[in-house]
Amino acid sequence: MTQAPPRPETAGTPDPVDVNALYADHITIRFGGLVAVNDVSFAIPPRSVVSLIGPNGAGKTTFFNVLTGLYEPTEGAVFLEGRDITVVPPHRRAAMGLARTFQNIRLFNLMTAEENVMVAMHSHLRSGIMSTVLRLPGQRREEREARDAARELLEFVGIGKAEGELARNLSYGDQRRLEVARALALRPKILLLDEPTAGMNPQESELFNQFVYRVRDEKDLSVLLIEHDMSVIMKVSERITVLDRGNLIAEGTPDDIRNNQQVIEAYLGKTGTREGRRRA
Amino acid sequence: MTTTLQRPPATGRGPRRSGPGAVARFRWPAGYVVVIVLLFLLYQSILPTLVTPVANGIASWLPVATINECLMWAIMALGLNVVVGYAGLLDLGYVAFWALGGYTAGWLMAAPFNWTWNVHLATAVPGDYPGTHINFWFVIIIAGVLCAILGIIIGAPTLRLRGDYLALVTLGFGEVITQFFRNSNNIAGLNVAGGDGGISSIDGIGTGPFHVVDKSVPQALSIDSTSNTYKILVLGLLVGVCIFVSLRIREGRLGRAWLAIREDELAASMMGVPLVRAKLSAYAVGAFFGGIGGVANASGITGAVSPSGFDFGKSVLVLLMVVLGGMGNVWGVTIGAFLLAWLNGNGLKQIGVQLDSWFGWGAETWLPRYNFVILGLLLVLMMLFRREGLIPEKRTKALLRTPNRTEMESVGADITEAEAESEAAEANSGDDAAIASAARDVSPVLGQAPSARDDGADGPDGVVRADGAGTSDGTGADPAARRRDETGDVSR
Amino acid sequence: MTALAIGGTNRKAKIRLGPIVERVLGILILLFAVYWIVINAIDGPDQFVGSVLVGLQNGALYALVALGYTMVYGIIELINFAHGDLFMLASIVAANLMVNVLGVGDLTTATILPLIVALVVCMAFGAFVNVSAEFLAYRRLRTAPKLAPLMTAVGLSFVFRGIAQQDYINGSTQKNWPVNWGGPIIEGVYVYKLLLVLVVTIPLLLAMTYIVARTRRGKAMRAVAQDQDGARLMGINVNGTISFTFALGGALAGAAGVLYFLVQTQTYYDTGTQLGLIAFTAAVLGGIGNLTGAVVGGVAIGLVQALNEGGAHGLGSNWSQSLVFIILIVLMVFKPEGIFGRRTTEKV
Structure with a gap:
């Protein structure tokens, strides 16, 4: 496993692994000869709302996949609450508290809303085959508690009435809510939201902003948003990281980002024209 | 299309305990035994x-x-x-x-x-x-x-x-x-x-x-x-x-x-x-x-x-x-x-x-x-x-x-995304060298990233900080923190 | 400082045993295979030469069948379980055509004409059956969940086997045909057999590579394999292209059927399943979807199998199916993407 070269501990600079809920250290990802993400370091402090943005093709999704464990980085390491999770498989990361939603909603369509949430409790439940078949008291209690917890979560995201509905029959907005409820069922420390406002109108986006902070405060976790739409992110994030063509070009508060020359260029300047060419 | 799985949106404890399904549930087992x-x-x-x-x-x-x-x-x-x-x-x-x-x-x-x-x-x-x-x-x-x-x-x-x-x-x-x-x-x-x-x-x-x-x-x-x-x-x-x-x-x-x-x-x-x-x-x-x-x-x-x-x-x-x-x-x-x-x-x-x-x-x-x-x-x-x-x-x-429409759609979207990404990466390494060099001009740090990483002494290395690399006084510069100061300082 | 602490860390990355162990094991297995081949060559050089010749001969056949698997998989991601059985049907057609209709007995230079006739007929037969299957069944299932076309292929495979089992087709036992080979024999291998197989197979493989790499049709095939909707938007006839792919695969299976019959001089309804499994393993070995890979994989498996059956340290033909299966399992564990394939990950 590759790693950053050890550096002398400088006074006043705490080790980012210790102070952040999640820390990605010098991540590089190559697909064959293509460098999709180039030496990007990234941190999610505890109880924060941060975002990762960038124009199409910036490497956001690839980077995101490294965080969730779908890809193994070519170089670099990922730490969750001080533990190295670079090679931990996705399901274990989920159990450790890294929950996500999907850009293109990926619910279990033919399961009810309640079952969807309960699937995500898998790693917290213990009962095995025998106790399930015999329906031992422990298993029954566990199931009951899980079901209650699932309903609570559905209430929390505002679709308490939909518990018995098949996920596929929910409205688009409710499906997004269900995805969040499902992710919260993992009792995450970090919630990764992949383009959560896609397809929302401005009012819904506004509500969404409030919702993000409510989740953060009530569930005591950090939120990472991935977006390509700047306007949404500016309102909701505490800090923003900008990727462009695999490189980290800026990191800072929304105000900083707004005034950053490179970000403006990435969004409006050269990349814009090239995309224009491609579309033509 | 049935929308629910034989379960009324009741607030009871378990769906299996809620009345109407009970008879139906034993119909098949009883039938089998008979x-x-x-x-x-x-x-x-x-x-x-x-x-x-x-x-x-x-x-x-x-x-x-x-x-x-x-x-x-x-x-x-x-x-x-x-x-x-x-x-x-x-x-x-x-x-x-x-x-x-x-x-x-x-x-x-x-x-x-x-x-x-x-x-x-x-x-x-x-x-x-x-x-x-x-x-x-x-x-x-x-x-x-x-x-x-x-x-x-x-x-x-x-x-x-x-x-x-x-x-x-x-x-x-x-x-x-x-x-x-x-x-x-x-x-x-x-x-x-x-x-x-x-x-x-x-x-x-x-x-x-x-x-x-x-x-x-x-x-x-x-x-x-x-x-x-x-x-x-x-x-x-x-x-x-x-x-x-x-x-x-x-x-x-x-x-x-x-x-x-x-x-x-x-x-x-x-x-x-x-x-x-x-x-x-x-x-x-x-x-x-x-x-x-x-x-x-x-x-x-x-x-x-x-x-x-x-x-x-x-x-x-x-x-x-x-x-x-x-x-x-x-x-x-x-x-x-x-x-x-x-x-x-x-x-x-x-x-x-x-x-x-x-x-x-x-x-x-x-x-x-x-x-x-x-x-x-x-x-x-x-x-x-x-x-x-x-x-x-x-x-x-x-x-x-x-057909599972959402999956089809997601596959389509993923392909576009992947293409865009690899294309961008290609451009990055290949023929769009002009853009890359322009970017380097704008940001000297970007070009030096590896070296900055090596000497490592100057703090947050290889990363362009919008608030200026090395400035360690961002306390007031965080609007989000200001906006919701009840949540405390995000960066600690 | 209140900026994010992203300055780098002193933590040492964990050393992972998993990949190391996997690599060491993989190398050990590879070394063992090489060792096995070498001691076979040393302890029984004559048998070794004979086995290599048989291996080449069978490997070329496997390659032909493997190509059909790999092309269909490449374009619509379907393991065409019926492909092996199509090959088996083709071998029966070839046998009946050459022996019963064209009266072939002892094989001489005069057999070339019937051979060409049989090749043309069987390739047409294979292409026709494969395209019909695509048109009648798989095409309707293109948007269905993956399990559906897979099961349909299994069903068709069953139908083909059932047809071949009928007494008026081939019967449920092995049928030996009165076809006799002559000519020189090296280490138990008829030289002409090997020559025939190579003379038919190599041009076919070259033609296939040419079609896929150079022609418009080939370009369309590659486009459809990547993105059906995209290809459709670019004005490519997707259905036609997929049919064409099935036709190519079927034709190759037809040719393989003719060769198989001539080489083995017998036909059997279960050949399809056995050889199909071997050929698919070959396709996976080479990297599924990769034409060169299928050929290399086919020849490699042919050689290993022949060494196992004829080599000084082989287990004998009783175990050849098991050996191929073990190769398949080892592949799945250590290199599921095959020799030439690329590892793919699902994107989110």
Whole structure:
């Protein structure tokens, strides 16, 4: 496993692994000869709302996949609450508290809303085959508690009435809510939201902003948003990281980002024209 | 489209406890018990009293032996249903477990290859018989466990791969198991399982259950091993247990995980479901049932095992039972197994006889020969026109009827995304060098990133900080923190 | 400082045993295979030469069948279980055509004409059956969940087997045909057999590579394989292209059928399943979807199998199916993407 070269501990600079809920250290990802993400370091402090943005093709999704464990980085390491999770498989990361939603909603369509949430409790439940078949008291209690917890979560995201509905029959907005409820069922420390406002109108986006902070405060976790739409992110994030063509070009508060020359260029300047060419 | 799964949006504790479903829930189990008991009574008491033409009609269309075969196949179909129907894994070598179960019975319930010792355990076989003779019920458990272990061994390397590869590996596994038993008379010089001849004269089911050694038990309990009628009860009980386990298991944590995997493997793993473990357990449970089926077949139906009986055709037959009945639906699968086992065993011939009596085609001989063609066509037609089976599972109906639109869309979107990304990366490294160098001009730090990383002394390295690299006084510069200062300083 | 602490860390990355163990094991297995081949060559050089010749001969056949698997998989991600059985049907057609219709007995130079006729007929037959299957079944299932076309293929495979089992077709036992080979024999291998196989196979493989790499049709095939919707938007006839792919695969299976019959001089309804499994393993070995890979994989498996059956340290033909299966399993564990394939990950 590759790693950053050890550096002398400088006074006043705490080790980012210790102070952040999640820390990605010098991540590089190559697909064959293509460098999709180039030496990007990234941190999610505890109880924060941060975002990762960038124009199409910036490497956001690839980077995101490294965080969730779908890809193994070519170089670099990922730490969750001080533990190295670079090679931990996705399901274990989920159990450790890294929950996500999907850009293109990926619910279990033919399961009810309640079952969807309960699937995500898998790693917290213990009962095995025998106790399930015999329906031992422990298993029954566990199931009951899980079901209650699932309903609570559905209430929390505002679709308490939909518990018995098949996920596929929910409205688009409710499906997004269900995805969040499902992710919260993992009792995450970090919630990764992949383009959560896609397809929302401005009012819904506004509500969404409030919702993000409510989740953060009530569930005591950090939120990472991935977006390509700047306007949404500016309102909701505490800090923003900008990727462009695999490189980290800026990191800072929304105000900083707004005034950053490179970000403006990435969004409006050269990349814009090239995309224009491609579309033509 | 039904929108709810028979569950009112009540606030009660469990859906299974909320009234209206209760009667419906016991309809099928009660029906099953009634059918088994009726069948038993039919052959035990009613048939001898009927007039000859009716009795003969029943005996030729539905002989007792065929009923037993149907029940045995139902065990197999229920097992495969766990793998294919619940977890969505296509297993084309299911016959392997059937074979191993059968051979376990051969090893533990017979005297193969002139074994001279005689080990007896709670069995009705006379004590001076040579060989190993262990009670049927113990053998069932042993065979099930053995098959589950084999399933795990074979599944572990392959289950982490794509589903269609699994189909092929299992197909190969089914072939190899047969080959193993075919060569089994000389494995490193040892006769393990009798080679082509297999093992014969395996103890019947009847020598097991209640009739230990003592002949004084009432006749209804001390089952005569030659009586096919009593086998209905024994096999019926086994099928009942399999149904019970299938139904229970799908309602727990594991069953949910299987359903989730069937629908969206990736999403399931992202929700903390360990894919390989969950799939392995489905595979192991299926194998367990397969082992039971194998013992039931060797001990209850054929009384012998030989490699030629365990061909690819049997795997497909079981698969077809699952598909015909309705993947995932326990009752559907049971009925599918009954139908096809009957058709394959006795039905085709009987239909041929009937056709002959009407038209004189000689169909009695040629119709059964087309069973492969008929079964294959049936599978194709089912897939084309009624993928959900005769008695569809409520969910599967929707799953198989309509293409999964969201998935299609997501695939499309992913491709665009991936393309855009690789294109951008290409541009980055290749012909758009001008842009890259321009970017370097704008940001000297970007160009120096590696070196900055090396000397490492100047704090946050290699990263352009919008608030100026190295400025350590960002306290007031964070609007989000200002806006919601009640949440505290985000960066600490 | 309140800026994010992203300055780098002193933590040492964990050393992972898994990949190392996997690599070491993989290398050990590879070394063992090489060792096995070498001692076979040393201890029984004559048998070794014979086995290599047989391996080449069978490997070329496997390659032909493997190409059919790999092309269909490449374009619609379907393991065409019926492909092996199509090949088996073709071998029966070839046998009946050459022996019963064209009266071939002893093989001489005069057999070339019947051979060409049989090749043309069987390739047409294979293409026709495969395209019909696609048109009648797979095409309707293109938007269905993956399990459906897979099971349909299994069903068709069953139908083909069932047809071949009929007494008036081939019967349920092996059928030996009165076809006799002459000419020189090296280490038990008829030189002409090997030559025939190579003379037919190599041009076919070259033609296939040319079609896929150079022609418009080939370009369309590659486009459809990547993105059906995209290809459709670019004006490519997707259905036609997929049919064309099935036709190519079927034709190759047809040719393989003719060669198989001539080489083995017997036909059997179960050949399809056995050889199909071997050929698919070959396709996976080479990297599924990769044409060169299928050919290399086919020849490699042919060689290993021949060494196992004829080499000084082989297990014998009783175990050849098991050996191929073990290769398949080892592949799945250590290199599921094959020799030439690329590892793919699902994107989110």
